[in-house]
Amino acid sequence: MYKEIISSLTQHRKTIFYRACQIGLMLPALLFVAGNGLTGAATGVGAPEIRPVVAPLPIAVPTSQPIVSFRIAAPLAAPLAAPLAAPLVAAPAEETTTDTPAIADAASIALPNQATMEEAEESDVSTMGFPQIAVAVPQTPDLEPIEYLAEPGDDRAEEPVPVVNMLGQDLAPGVLHHLTWAASQSFSGTDIPTPILVAYGVNPGPTLCLIAAVHGDELNSIETVRRVMHELSMEKLNGIVIGVPIMNMQAFQHQSRYLDDRRDLNRYFPGNPNGSSASRIAHSFFNEVVRHCDGLVDLHTGSFYRTNLPQLRADLNNPQIVELTKGFGSTVILHSEGAQGTLRRAASDAGIPSVTLEAGEPLRVNVDAVEHSEKAIFTLLDTLAMYARHSLWGNPEPVYYQSRWVRANQGGILVSQVKLGRKISEGDLLGTVTDPITNKQTEITSPYDGRVIGMAVNQFVMPGFATFHVGLIAPVAQAGVENNEPAENEEMDPQD
Numbered sequence: 464m465y466k467e468i469i470s471s472l473t474q475h476r477k478t479i480f481y482r483a484c485q486i487g488l489m490l491p492a493l494l495f496v497a498g499n500g501l502t503g504a505a506t507g508v509g510a511p512e513i514r515p516v517v518a519p520l521p522i523a524v525p526t527s528q529p530i531v532s533f534r535i536a537a538p539l540a541a542p543l544a545a546p547l548a549a550p551l552v553a554a555p556a557e558e559t560t561t562d563t564p565a566i567a568d569a570a571s572i573a574l575p576n577q578a579t580m581e582e583a584e585e586s587d588v589s590t591m592g593f594p595q596i597a598v599a600v601p602q603t604p605d606l607e608p609i610e611y612l613a614e615p616g617d618d619r620a621e622e623p624v625p626v627v628n629m630l631g632q633d634l635a636p637g638v639l640h641h642l643t644w645a646a647s648q649s650f651s652g653t654d655i656p657t658p659i660l661v662a663y664g665v666n667p668g669p670t671l672c673l674i675a676a677v678h679g680d681e682l683n684s685i686e687t688v689r690r691v692m693h694e695l696s697m698e699k700l701n702g703i704v705i706g707v708p709i710m711n712m713q714a715f716q717h718q719s720r721y722l723d724d725r726r727d728l729n730r731y732f733p734g735n736p737n738g739s740s741a742s743r744i745a746h747s748f749f750n751e752v753v754r755h756c757d758g759l760v761d762l763h764t765g766s767f768y769r770t771n772l773p774q775l776r777a778d779l780n781n782p783q784i785v786e787l788t789k790g791f792g793s794t795v796i797l798h799s800e801g802a803q804g805t806l807r808r809a810a811s812d813a814g815i816p817s818v819t820l821e822a823g824e825p826l827r828v829n830v831d832a833v834e835h836s837e838k839a840i841f842t843l844l845d846t847l848a849m850y851a852r853h854s855l856w857g858n859p860e861p862v863y864y865q866s867r868w869v870r871a872n873q874g875g876i877l878v879s880q881v882k883l884g885r886k887i888s889e890g891d892l893l894g895t896v897t898d899p900i901t902n903k904q905t906e907i908t909s910p911y912d913g914r915v916i917g918m919a920v921n922q923f924v925m926p927g928f929a930t931f932h933v934g935l936i937a938p939v940a941q942a943g944v945e946n947n948e949p950a951e952n953e954e955m956d957p958q959d
């Protein structure tokens with residue numbers, strides 16, 4: 464009988480030991496409540512065996528709170544997020560960890576290397592670079608709570624994603640938030656409420672911003688952002704996608720590219736709180752929305768009765784932007800630093816890698832252009848490890864470091880003879896212009912080898928109208944050619 468009891472105790476010694484620990488751990492709390500009168504009696508029960516367990520208790524019990532600060536930072540610093548700028552600043556979590564930061568760090572950092580540490584214990588642990596507090600933890604191999612924590616990854620799925628504050632609201636993960644931004648300056652009548660969609664994934668990751676309709680007549684961008692934002696599943700999303708379907712609501716309401724005062728809002732970023740109306744709107748949007756972004760895609764279309772092959776405009780002198788451009792599948796890339804005052808330029812200058820995605824023409828919804836843009840953005844999200852979706856693309860598109868506009872030299876009815884995306888050679892016929900009075904017809908031929916990446920739709924044109932935008936296959940010296948100035952310098956054909 465005695466031997467059986469001993470045998471049973473031996474077989475279950477771990478469980479008994481653990482239960483004893485639990486009872487023992489409760490006692491100090493009871494004693495604390497009960498006061499000093501019971502101390503002498505209580506410490507007589509099992510106290511000597513319990514004491515080694517009490518020491519690591521602060522690590523074993525709070526499995527979630529102290530790890531918060533460490534786990535948030537790690538995914539944002541991952542290699543895929545590295546090309547992007549500083550992550551969105553998390554609002555201070557209510558469950559602050561400032562009381563036990565050293566313990567949390569020790570538990571998170573040292574325990575995955577516990578085996579290494581134990582092997583090294585006989586030598587000089589302090590030379591291994593482990594936090595000293597971690598050395599004191601795993602003294603007894605029977606401490607089951609410590610073994611649980613020693614298995615990294617067990618609780619990764621439950622790791623908390625921070626609540627962030629944007630536009631005055633605390634945003635929780637796992638939700639597609641509908642926010643409202645309005646320029647907060649006191650020019651009454653112009654601060655029109657503007658919807659901001661924030662897709663906040665359940666998993667940590669960077670923040671990508673998709674901005675549409677900075678020019679109010681560029682409908683393809685609106686439809687693209689709508690499709691992407693409402694396609695996203697929060698359960699699959701790592702990080703945050705901020706989608707602004709109609710950034711320039713004032714211009715949109717008039718189906719116009721410009722603000723009411725005829726200013727082009729996309730020449731006033733990052734804005735000025737004391738400047739013109741456009742400058743104040745730009746300043747408010749830039750500070751309240753854009754500064755949350757780790758990367759930004761500004762969606763546009765061609766302007767003034769012109770259409771664009773889907774293409775990125777990007778400053779390829781900036782390595783971070785080059786990395787960003789690699790994520791858009793087979794999309795033409797045109798190098799351009801971006802005019803001063805454009806959202807793309809201002810955001811990039813503020814350390815937020817940004818590109819412009821041009822597709823189609825204004826005042827139309829070009830389904831092909833929208834589909835390309837939507838696919839390109841999902842490919843980008845996949846490349847950034849924010850959203851898993853595999854897309855099939857054809858051959859890679861080239862990067863054009865230079866482009867030129869070919870202009871009409873006669874006024875009249877323009878009828879193009881090429882399609883968007885066509886590869887062309889010097890001397891190829893691009894279109895005809897016919898005078899409706901004299902019936903005189905002139906041909907527009909290409910002075911370049913290259914590809915038609917943008918073009919005017921058929922319409923009535925005046926002499927000097929920019930008709931065909933050619934991406935150049937190779938840099939060419941065009942001295943003496945009258946109409947070869949870079950597109951960005953053209954007053955009548957703003958590009959971004």
Ligand SMILES: [Zn+2]
Binds near residue numbers: 677764
């Ligand atoms: Zn535009």
